[in-house]
Amino acid sequence: MGFTIEDSHLIKCLRVSKGYGAARLCKMFLDRQWNVDGSIDQQRGSDRPCSARMPTNINEAEGLALSQEDKPQTHSSQRKTARRIGISLGSVNTIIKNDLQMTYLKKSKVQSLTGANKLARFNHCHQLLRRFPASMTNFIWFTDEKLFTVETPRNAQNDCLYAPVGTHKKDVLACHLLRTQSNVSRSLMVSVGVSALGLTAIHFIDPGVKINGHYYRAVLQKRDLLPDIREFSDCYTFQQDSAPAYRARETIDLLAKETPDFILPTLWPPNSPDLNPVDYKIWSVMQEKVYRQNIRDVDELRERIVKLWNHLDQSVIGSAIRQWRT
Numbered sequence: 001m002g003f004t005i006e007d008s009h010l011i012k013c014l015r016v017s018k019g020y021g022a023a024r025l026c027k028m029f030l031d032r033q034w035n036v037d038g039s040i041d042q043q044r045g046s047d048r049p050c051s052a053r054m055p056t057n058i059n060e061a062e063g064l065a066l067s068q069e070d071k072p073q074t075h076s077s078q079r080k081t082a083r084r085i086g087i088s089l090g091s092v093n094t095i096i097k098n099d100l101q102m103t104y105l106k107k108s109k110v111q112s113l114t115g116a117n118k119l120a121r122f123n124h125c126h127q128l129l130r131r132f133p134a135s136m137t138n139f140i141w142f143t144d145e146k147l148f149t150v151e152t153p154r155n156a157q158n159d160c161l162y163a164p165v166g167t168h169k170k171d172v173l174a175c176h177l178l179r180t181q182s183n184v185s186r187s188l189m190v191s192v193g194v195s196a197l198g199l200t201a202i203h204f205i206d207p208g209v210k211i212n213g214h215y216y217r218a219v220l221q222k223r224d225l226l227p228d229i230r231e232f233s234d235c236y237t238f239q240q241d242s243a244p245a246y247r248a249r250e251t252i253d254l255l256a257k258e259t260p261d262f263i264l265p266t267l268w269p270p271n272s273p274d275l276n277p278v279d280y281k282i283w284s285v286m287q288e289k290v291y292r293q294n295i296r297d298v299d300e301l302r303e304r305i306v307k308l309w310n311h312l313d314q315s316v317i318g319s320a321i322r323q324w325r326t
Contacts, residue, residue: 007032052091053099060085061095065102111271121269128267129325132237137324138196140237140263141229144278145211145220149187150301152291186298190305193225194278194317195236200228202309204302213248221251226258238262242270281320286312 010029014020020028064076064084076084082092096102113121132140161176169177189205203224209215229236238259240246247265255262273279289308295301 052087053095057085057087057091058095058099061092062100065096065100111273113271117270121272124267124269125275128263128269131267132325134325136237137321139233139235140239140321140324141193141195141200141225142239142276142278142321143191143193143225144241144276144283145189145191145205146283146286147187147189148287148290148301148305150295150298152294153287186301188298188301188305191220191224192278192282192309193229194282194321195229195232196318196321197232197236198314199309199312199317200225202306211243211245213245213251216245217251217254221254222258235260239268239276241273241276242268275324277317277320277324281323282312282317285316 011025014025061081064081065078066075078092078096079089082089085092161172163172188207189211191203191205193200201224203220205211205220211220226238229238236259238255238261240263242265245251252264269275286305286308290301290304295304
């Protein structure tokens, strides 16, 4: 049975003013014997086709969601995709998840490498593997420095506030929404060395001192790290990264005279914190332990670092060093 003009006006009025769907209108006016094309049982409350998920929109969304070949970072966000296609953000999300069967992968922050960097890393890594078989990695002493601040480092992605549904941001107290921090947080720079044989004492760099070649050689090497390492063994290999002060000619001459063996800067791959066990494991373990509780001042920070370092489980260091060749 078709709709009369009166029926059309009635349906339009109820849909606009009350938001009634086809199913409800049919039940309310059984005497009019209205027929609805298609099934009203597809989804509860559904009374219109999913026009946004047409094949043309799906194909266009796929092209926008994926980076173009050989052109990374050319994809569009879901919000931009919705604006360009002319459909809702929810429809784009449904297309990506259900129709395209795509999943969300979080990007990782890494060092930008040039072609020359990549080639140097490749060649240097192969040389290191040939020079240091698994049996010799236990005698490598990996060294590094790190800055610890009094203020707890925060992950902005996880720094959020839960509120009841319908709560407006303006209705929440500012002290709950704002995370304050001082312009300059007090800090301590530390230097350490680790190996499968043990670990050095943790050495604090004098406040306000810039680590130049002279300070690195006279203090960190001759006074701190090298004497600690000699207490464990007279046969070892000294490792450092490729910072300017570390690859200076005077530094290389000192290591050649004071150590039985060391990894030359020309052999250590450039931009490679992922190849130092202190960088890729030990510092993260220390940071997680240091900041389990808030820190009042620099003295408490120093005390906590020393205590945790002295109780650091050697098995953690050994496990990190065993991953080095891998």
